[in-house]
Amino acid sequence: MTKEISRATCLEMDQADPLAARRDEFVLPENIIYLDGNSLGAMTHAVAANVERTMREEWAQGLIRSWNEANWITKAMKVGDTLAGLIGADDGEVVVCDSTSVNVYKQLAAALDMRPDRKVIVSEAGNFPTDLYMAQGLIAHLDRGHELRLVQPGDSVYDAIDEDVAVVMLTHVDFKSGLIHDMDAVTRAAHDAGALMLWDLCHTAGAMSVNLNAAGADLAIGCTYKYLNGGPGAPAFIFVAARLQDQIRQPLTGWMGHNAPFAFDIRFEPASGIERMLSGSHGILGLSAVETALEVWQDVDMNDIRTKSIALCELFIDLVETRCTGHGFELISPRDASVRGSQISFIHAHGFEIMQALIGAGVIGDYREPNVLRFGFTPLYVRFVDVWDAVDKLTTIMDGNVWQDPKYAIRGAVT
Amino acid sequence: MTKEISRATCLEMDQADPLAARRDEFVLPENIIYLDGNSLGAMTHAVAANVERTMREEWAQGLIRSWNEANWITKAMKVGDTLAGLIGADDGEVVVCDSTSVNVYKQLAAALDMRPDRKVIVSEAGNFPTDLYMAQGLIAHLDRGHELRLVQPGDSVYDAIDEDVAVVMLTHVDFKSGLIHDMDAVTRAAHDAGALMLWDLCHTAGAMSVNLNAAGADLAIGCTYKYLNGGPGAPAFIFVAARLQDQIRQPLTGWMGHNAPFAFDIRFEPASGIERMLSGSHGILGLSAVETALEVWQDVDMNDIRTKSIALCELFIDLVETRCTGHGFELISPRDASVRGSQISFIHAHGFEIMQALIGAGVIGDYREPNVLRFGFTPLYVRFVDVWDAVDKLTTIMDGNVWQDPKYAIRGAVT
Numbered sequence: 001m002t003k004e005i006s007r008a009t010c011l012e013m014d015q016a017d018p019l020a021a022r023r024d025e026f027v028l029p030e031n032i033i034y035l036d037g038n039s040l041g042a043m044t045h046a047v048a049a050n051v052e053r054t055m056r057e058e059w060a061q062g063l064i065r066s067w068n069e070a071n072w073i074t075k076a077m078k079v080g081d082t083l084a085g086l087i088g089a090d091d092g093e094v095v096v097c098d099s100t101s102v103n104v105y106k107q108l109a110a111a112l113d114m115r116p117d118r119k120v121i122v123s124e125a126g127n128f129p130t131d132l133y134m135a136q137g138l139i140a141h142l143d144r145g146h147e148l149r150l151v152q153p154g155d156s157v158y159d160a161i162d163e164d165v166a167v168v169m170l171t172h173v174d175f176k177s178g179l180i181h182d183m184d185a186v187t188r189a190a191h192d193a194g195a196l197m198l199w200d201l202c203h204t205a206g207a208m209s210v211n212l213n214a215a216g217a218d219l220a221i222g223c224t225y226k227y228l229n230g231g232p233g234a235p236a237f238i239f240v241a242a243r244l245q246d247q248i249r250q251p252l253t254g255w256m257g258h259n260a261p262f263a264f265d266i267r268f269e270p271a272s273g274i275e276r277m278l279s280g281s282h283g284i285l286g287l288s289a290v291e292t293a294l295e296v297w298q299d300v301d302m303n304d305i306r307t308k309s310i311a312l313c314e315l316f317i318d319l320v321e322t323r324c325t326g327h328g329f330e331l332i333s334p335r336d337a338s339v340r341g342s343q344i345s346f347i348h349a350h351g352f353e354i355m356q357a358l359i360g361a362g363v364i365g366d367y368r369e370p371n372v373l374r375f376g377f378t379p380l381y382v383r384f385v386d387v388w389d390a391v392d393k394l395t396t397i398m399d400g401n402v403w404q405d406p407k408y409a410i411r412g413a414v415t
Numbered sequence: 416m417t418k419e420i421s422r423a424t425c426l427e428m429d430q431a432d433p434l435a436a437r438r439d440e441f442v443l444p445e446n447i448i449y450l451d452g453n454s455l456g457a458m459t460h461a462v463a464a465n466v467e468r469t470m471r472e473e474w475a476q477g478l479i480r481s482w483n484e485a486n487w488i489t490k491a492m493k494v495g496d497t498l499a500g501l502i503g504a505d506d507g508e509v510v511v512c513d514s515t516s517v518n519v520y521k522q523l524a525a526a527l528d529m530r531p532d533r534k535v536i537v538s539e540a541g542n543f544p545t546d547l548y549m550a551q552g553l554i555a556h557l558d559r560g561h562e563l564r565l566v567q568p569g570d571s572v573y574d575a576i577d578e579d580v581a582v583v584m585l586t587h588v589d590f591k592s593g594l595i596h597d598m599d600a601v602t603r604a605a606h607d608a609g610a611l612m613l614w615d616l617c618h619t620a621g622a623m624s625v626n627l628n629a630a631g632a633d634l635a636i637g638c639t640y641k642y643l644n645g646g647p648g649a650p651a652f653i654f655v656a657a658r659l660q661d662q663i664r665q666p667l668t669g670w671m672g673h674n675a676p677f678a679f680d681i682r683f684e685p686a687s688g689i690e691r692m693l694s695g696s697h698g699i700l701g702l703s704a705v706e707t708a709l710e711v712w713q714d715v716d717m718n719d720i721r722t723k724s725i726a727l728c729e730l731f732i733d734l735v736e737t738r739c740t741g742h743g744f745e746l747i748s749p750r751d752a753s754v755r756g757s758q759i760s761f762i763h764a765h766g767f768e769i770m771q772a773l774i775g776a777g778v779i780g781d782y783r784e785p786n787v788l789r790f791g792f793t794p795l796y797v798r799f800v801d802v803w804d805a806v807d808k809l810t811t812i813m814d815g816n817v818w819q820d821p822k823y824a825i826r827g828a829v830t
Contacts, residue, residue, distance in 0.1 A: 027471070027475040027476075028475075029475070029476045029477075029478065032478075034478060036478065036479045039479045040474075040478055040479045040482075042475065042478065043470060043471075043474050043475040047470070048467070048470045048471055048475070051466065051467075051470060051700065052463070052466075052467055055458060055462070055463045055466060055646070055704075056442070056458075056463055058647075059455075059458050059646060059647055060442040060443075060444070060457065060458040060463070061442075061444045062444075063444070063447075063449060063451065063455055063457065063779060064451045064454045064455045064779060064781065065774075065779070066647070067455075067647070072647060072648075098513070098514070098517065098695070099513070099669065099694060099695025099696055099698075100695055100696070101667065101669030101670065101671075101694045101695030101696075102513065102517060102667060102669070102694050102695055105666070105667055105694075109556060113556075125681055129670055129673070129676075129679050129680065129681065130669045130670035130695065132681060132683075133668045133669055133670060133672075133673065133683040134667065134668060134669060134694075136668060136682070136683045137665075137666040137667060137668030137669075137683065138666060140664070140666065141524060141528075141556075141557070141666035142556070142557070150681070223696075225696075231470070231474060231699065231700055232473075232474055232481070232482070232487060232696075232697075232698075232699035232700070233487075233695075233696040233697045233698040233699045233700075233702075234698065234700075235698065236695070249555070250552075251520070251552040251553060251555065251556035252516065252517060252520055252549065252552060253548045253549060253551060253552030254514065254516030254517070254545045254548055254549060254552075255516065255544055255545035255548060256516075257548075258544070258548065261544075262784065263784060264544050264783065264784050265544065266540055266544065266547055266565070267551070268547075268548040268551045268552065279514060279516045279517050279520075279549075280513070280514025280515055280516030280517055280545065280648075280651070281514055281515070281516075281638075281640075281647075281648040282647075282648045283514075283647075283648040283649065283650065283698050283700075283701040284646065284647035284648045285466065285646055285647070285648075285649075285698075285700040285701050285704060286698040286700050286701050287648075289470075289700060359480075364478060364479060364480070366479065368679065369677065369678060369679050
């Protein structure tokens with residue numbers, strides 16, 4: 001891309017965009033350019049309407065009967081089946097429940113149980129912290145000499161995988177840089193060493209096509225509130241390859257994972273399929289939101305998603321680098337689009353203040369310590385002209401030293 | 416109570432009821448008598464309105480900013496503080512998160528960690544199964560020779576508590592019979608033996624006054640979707656006495672339980688207070704529903720709740736026993752109201768069919784295997800005349816053998 005790009009060019013790109021009409025399905029605030037769908041996705045009109053119906057009809061009118069009559073009892077599996085189609089899984093391999101963190105625990109515990117003679121969990125120092133924290137909590141709890149082996153930035157994941165490794169846990173798309181791991185190759189390396197492979201798809205699901213079964217993945221988890229637009233803190237998902245479902249055991253054995261939850265037996269007997277990964281009762285409001293949020297994907301071609309995602313990201317890099325030259329931004333996302341997710345991250349010594357100033361100007365990205373400005377590009381509702389306008393505002397902020405206003409240096413809790 | 420009771424008497428009791436106006440705060444279906452608020456509480460008008468606002472304003476318009484600006488990030492603690500007042504806990508001792516099952520796991524794991532030389536968890540064979548299942552999952556996972564010691568029906572809990580016991584886990588109000596444990600006495604017995612005390616308040620919170628701190632309880636959990644009306648599968652709560660919060664460690668160490676979640680340190684460091692019991696991100700829709708559901712309790716005198724609860728239950732027993740004499744119902748709830756929760760259970764050889772016929776007639780109670788008809792009386796919205804009408808319909812069903820219609824014998828998933 002070159003300097004000849006203009007706002008008019010961007011508008012033309014929007015006109016040619018096969019996904020352009022999808023934006024109408026979302027409720028988006030006026031005068032805001034939202035480049036943070038990788039933290040919290042936007043809401044569709046249908047989600048609000050359906051959650052309201054769930055409350056006013058199913059809950060208030062149906063009351064307890066709705067566990068059967070409105071199929072609440074099977075909703076975690078049904079939504080899982082819908083989601084399975086977006087990540088290359090089959091029916092009966094995915095269930096939607098609990099938080100990503102809790103699901104990491106279940107999967108890691110199950111993996112160690114399946115590899116009792118191995119003591120190492122491999123992950124990356126740059127993985128999203130909660131994944132590492134759950135591994136640490138598990139290891140301390142078991143107290144059986146397990147080790148969390150962290151690949152340091154710049155080092156090779158492959159070098160860390162050996163015969164001591166029980167499970168390799170990686171986030172497919174890095175939350176800071178957007179770097180994509182080679183799912184096929186890493187899974188193969190894990191299997192070659194006799195280890196299990198657990199993929200975290202938080203920044204993948206809904207951002208690009210991915211095929212867990214083609215890669216031979218064993219386990220996966222991910223959240224539904226980023227590119228899947230399930231709502232704040234929406235229930236997460238969990239994938240177990242069908243071939244492992246008979247043998248997998250996870251420790252959070254609540255009644256929803258029981259083979260006959262309403263027989264009220266005293267002894268836990270795991271359900272025969274993916275249901276054994278469930279624990280307690282499903283949060284129906286959150287699950288209803290996810291269920292409806294997934295409807296937007298019904299007629300979407302994931303190739304269109306990926307094509308537009310790459311085009312948005314390339315446009316953003318190009319515009320920042322041409323219009324903000326000399327202002328100290330350093331790209332930390334891969335320049336090669338084929339190994340980059342649907343986000344672009346720059347580092348800058350004053351990243352925090354610059355992001356605050358951008359938010360003040362109506363461009364919402366997010367900031368990650370210690371110095372990362374992160375921008376997510378969600379092809380369902382971000383336009384090319386939004387990219388132009390966002391960089392235009394960034395340029396104004398940098399050229400005019402707007403970010404130096406002391407009010408932008410005030411720190412609160414950031415998300 | 417005597418045979419002279421009539422429908423007119425019940426209407427008079429409603430007129431004298433100081434809680435009568437509370438019913439107006441709830442959305443209740445026409446022509447239904449709802450005696451299952453102990454499975455799923457009814458919805459208040461305010462809940463639906465606030466969840467809608469949470470979606471349409473906080474999520475759709477505020478987007479990621481709402482984690483700070485709408486205080487999503489502190490909501491689990493804020494709702495916990497509100498709930499604390501209903502269970503005799505202090506600010507900072509309760510947090511609302513995850514499911515009851517997952518919270519049982521955290522608490523039991525934490526208890527075993529605090530009593531490393533003891534190997535026994537005491538509970539009851541009649542406890543709600545998911546509590547037992549979670550204990551079984553924990554024990555199998557740890558694989559360090561722990562034992563789940565179950566008190567059998569008719570045996571004494573006190574006899575099961577000895578110096579080998581790490582933690583006593585009891586449901587304060589039995590889910591089948593409604594029998595209340597003596598919280599002060601059992602807690603004292605656990606402490607005298609050097610054990611920790613974990614109370615499950617699922618059938619207590621909102622049904623009666625209870626005082627965890629006066630009893631010296633260590634740990635508690637409970638759900639918010641029964642008498643607290645938080646909605647289907649609403650997030651549960653967790654209580655840790657302030658004096659234990661510095662030492663408690665639970666294994667599900669997600670980022671929301673970190674001392675500085677947004678510092679993105681690689682190492683988990685637990686938060687200093689009750690926050691360390693959190694794991695992943697809060698489900699905001701479910702949490703908003705609970706937050707608003709609790710508003711109904713603001714001006715409620717828990718003595719009025721208990722007084723009305725007992726009166727409703729006494730009326731129900733009296734009417735069933737006088738009007739359905741000879742039909743084979745056997746009361747399994749305590750006759751002594753002082754040791755009985757806000758529910759009445761009868762067993763009957765044809766309990767399933769009778770409950771189906773009752774539901775067909777617009778009276779919703781629930782059925783618990785193998786033969787229990789369970790009726791919950793929620794003082795906020797159940798009227799005395801509802802009790803009359805429910806028993807009137809039951810009498811018709813029994814006198815006319817309506818329950819023998821084959822359609823009432825069909826079994827599905829029951830809740």
